[in-house]
Amino acid sequence: MDHLACFSPDDLRSKPALLEGQRWRLLAQGDSWFSVAAAQAHGSLLQELMFKQPAVAVNCAGSGDALSHMVDLESAPEFVRLLTAADAPVWDGILLSVGGNDVIAAAQTPAHLEDGSAVPLEKRLLRRQTEWGPPSAGVARYFSEPGWATFAEYLKTNLRHLLTLREQGPSAGKPIFLHCYAVPLPRPAAASDGRGPWLYPTLKAYAVPAADWLAVSRLMVMHLAQLLKSLAADKENFPGLHVFDSTAVPLALAAPGSTGISGDWHNEIHLNHSGSFKIGRAWSDAIDAVFNKPVKPPPAPGRRGAASAA
Template identity: 35%
Template sequence: MATEFPVGILNPNQLHTDKEAVLNESTWRLLVQGDSWFSIGQLPPWLTGNILFALRFPVSSAAVSYASPGKTFAQMVDWHHESSFDAVLAGGRLAYQWDAILLSAGGNDLFDAILTSPDETDPGKASRRLLLMPAERPESGGVARYVRSVAWVNFLRLLTDCFEALIEKRDSAGSRSRFVPILVHTYDYPQPRWAPAGPGIGPWLARAFKDYQIPPDDWLPLTRHLIQQWAQFLSGINAALSRDRGIVNPNVAPINLIGTLTPAPAGSTGESGDWRNEIHPSFHGYGKLAIAYEKQVHIAQNVAAAAA
């Protein structure tokens, strides 16, 4: 059996300390940005997992993680607030040479769009209000009838803008990691249910679908539809960035995690299946996601090519 190495995880405060030796001595050096699937969540640490903790690679690897729960993709590329991430990616003498960027992004942007109220007054948020009230939607047409098509276009435009901003920063003159792969995963299908992550933290999907008077029998099919559309968007992101934004070498590598986890039953309210709550996997679930992540051959191929 080939040797597998767990990924050494550093937080940004450990750079320029003796902990940095883990990064300097590793074959693969990974820069991480993302949400709760890559970070310690809002629950106590002993109740929280993530994909990174369970990853194993064929060579020694270390990752510096800027991920945090609840972070949107739009926040990740807000360089004023993400100045430290900016510095290590493209900050001239402060920048590191990375072999890949690992990205967990888009989920919270999607939840924001789903949770947006019909009464939203912010023009940008209102343009991405994803769901239709009963009086606004057709009587037939499958679960797509619940979705504002113009809002979905606006939502994907926002995510495309975020990819463009990240790639522009990656490939800027101050970067030592130009053109390295950006590995971005899809999400698996969460069962909309009354299973919050903690007091006042969720649920997300169940609450929005109830507020928009969507029949419960359509909650999971609608969720699947949205996740599938997100995955389809990712599968074409390189072509779209090249065609529509003029980016020569986007080098975004989608990691498909759909169908990995055992779903939670619709009526469950706590940890069930491979899920700790409505949208966060259990420790076991994160372990399964990590295995699925590792098995996608292009990860090793792309990272190895960048490291060569």
């Protein structure tokens, strides 16, 4: 097993031969789970991928604002160029880390704007206390299904656009690999660059009881996982999309109220190296299975008229 070798687009420009001799050549783009920027001290999922044959990835994941809304490809011109340009390499697959930061950003949408006007339910993921459903609904009482419908359509639209871009370039028809996310415990643990925490202040602002924070976090992560898996199952509209269910990988939760590295987590929403190792190894096996899937031979021609006779 070999670690995935990761390079930047700048590396590729200066050393185009770095793709030579590799069995699998991958293009990567994503949110902070893929970032290897110096400011991101947490583990990178890409660096924990391992394959049975030599593999290399050109990673376009950046840092800062570009990570907040990854599926908005306007913020990723380098990735789009390497996917669509006529002289771009032919990639064996595309690795994506999408939706996680987008869900966090959607959850952070406040109930009211600065001028005091209310934000409609269809534009946020959480409900104000006066909008909560009955206790019998469980933690779903805090969740805005109209807001989720808006978010789901946003994500689907951008992934359809991504597939269209794939078909425009030299890598048409190549597989696109996505992962789901793990369930973070909302807690006051910011990133080393001062960003965050993310869910902790949001759930406090919406007055969600602390005893329900983890369950609300799980609800949002599971909604995203189910959405991504449903798109991968829709082979007609999302051909070549492969989704790995990271929620099935057992991870150690962070301790409630902890402010730093705890369990398999570096901060509130990012994995540390042990967490990335666990998910990365499992995802690697799933990707390898797609790459090494036996090709079915074409059916043998039957006798003329055999089908009608049957």
